Amino acid sequence: MRKKTIISVVIILLAFTAFYILRPGGEKKEVSIRTSGIVEGMEVNISTRVPGRIAKIFCGEGDxxxxxxxxxxLESVDLMSLVEQAKAGIExxxxxxxxxxxxxxxxxxxIQDAEAGIINAAADLERSRVLMEEARKEMQRANYLYGQELISKESYDRSAAAYNAYAAEYKSSQAKLASARAKKASAEAGINLSASRIDAAKGALQEAEANLSYHQARLDDTVITTPISGTVVFRALEEGETVVPGVTVLTIVDMENLYxxxxxxxxxxxxxxxxxxxxITAEGVPGKEFYGRVSDIGREAEFATQRDVVRGRQDIRTFRVKIKLANPEGILKPGMTVDVEIPGEGLQK
Incomplete structure (x- = not known):
């Protein structure tokens, strides 16, 4: 009887243990995450925007x-010449x-002079017309009196000569008024022509300025600066070689902010x-540990590392994680494969 009791107690204990282990939330939690990663850093490939021959490279690998x-x-003699030509074009x-x-x-x-001339010529014309009409009337009166033999032929001839003179002056005033009007018309045409020339000249100036901006930008592009602070890890070309846009000359990596x-x-x-x-540990640096903090976690899942063949279940995908690395001695280098462990204490944060 006692033997049966002991067996029953053992069975109960085993069942309770199994229930505790298998029940939801009762699974043993992983105390740390172990995986592998790659050391990386902000990397910039230095290339040119314009083709040309390399005149000077101011740094080498490791600098x-x-x-x-x-x-x-880059050599810039030809571009400098084009810039000077463009400046001359602007002038x-x-x-x-x-x-x-x-x-x-x-x-x-x-136009102002012509308008003033028109006013003066019109006034002279009117004055000439009045004088000519008076002289014509006087000549007609003298002709009547001469026909009545009341005046001499000389008196009639004087009045006729006066009329002819005023008639000639009237015609001259007419010509002057026509000339003043022609001058105004010519000045007006000159304004239109000058306005067109100004538009054309300003268009040429804008084109020359754009030409200068283009060549100046190309000249400026012969001097290449680095957009980041870092270390030159690769020098692809040498001085004297010809380079085209997009071809890497130098590769610079920010070694002080590796991850x-x-x-x-x-x-x-x-x-x-x-x-x-x-x-973080690395096979190339045995016995030494490096430390870091998770600085970025991908917002979307990426490639699958495991394919679930069970129908109705999805593949297991991964998330990209970046760990900012403390590497004060510069021992770890970009491209190194390392082992990563996120300890239990880190999982609780």
Missing amino acids: RVEKGRTVVR RAKAEVRVSEASLENSRAG VRTDIEETRIGAVALNSRAV
């Missing part, structure tokens, strides 16, 4: 360079604008939080 420093310079266009504007002002002044890139399965990513502590 430290600061942001904004000139690292490559010519400006001169043409000045000449056209001066011509416009002359045409405007010509480890790793991919963690979606089944474990929930245990990783920003600022979680990480321990």
Whole structure:
């Protein structure tokens, strides 16, 4: 009887243990995440925007360079010549604008002079007309009196000569008025022509300025600076070689801000939080540990690391995680494969 009781107790204990282990929430939690990663850093490939021959490379592999420093310079004699030609073109266009504007002002002044001439010529014409009419009446009266033999032939001839003189003056005034009107019309045409020339000159000036901007930009592009501070890890070309846009001359990496890139399965990513502590080791540096903090967790799942063949279930995908690396001695290098462990204490943060 006692034996049966002991067996029953053992069975009960085993059942209770199994229930505790298998029940939801009763599974043993993983105390740390272990995976592998790659050491990376902000990397910039220095290339040119214009083709040309390399005149000077100011750094070599292993050199430290600061942001904004000139690292490559191309030969620029031809581009400098084009810039000077463009500047000369601007000066010519400006001169043409000045000449056209001066011509416009002359045409405007010509209109004012012509209008004043028209007023004076019209007044002279009216005065000549009045004098001619008076002389015509006097000549007609003298002709009547001469027919009645009341005046001499000489008196009649004087009145006829006076009329002819005033008639000639009237015709001259008519010609002067016509000339003044023609001058005004010519000045008005000159204004239109000068305005057109100004528009053309200003268009040429804009084109010359654009030409200068284009060549100046190309000249500026012969001097290449680094957009980041870092270390030159690769020098692809040498001085004297010809380079075309897009071809890498130097590769610069920010060695002071390295990080480890790793991919963690979606089944474990929930245990990783920003600022979680990480321990990094590398086979190439045996016995030494490096430390870091999780600085970025991908917002979307990426490639699948495991394919679930059970019908109705999805593949297990991964999330990209970046760990900012403390590497004060510069021992770890970009491209190194490392082992990553996010300890239990990090999982609780």
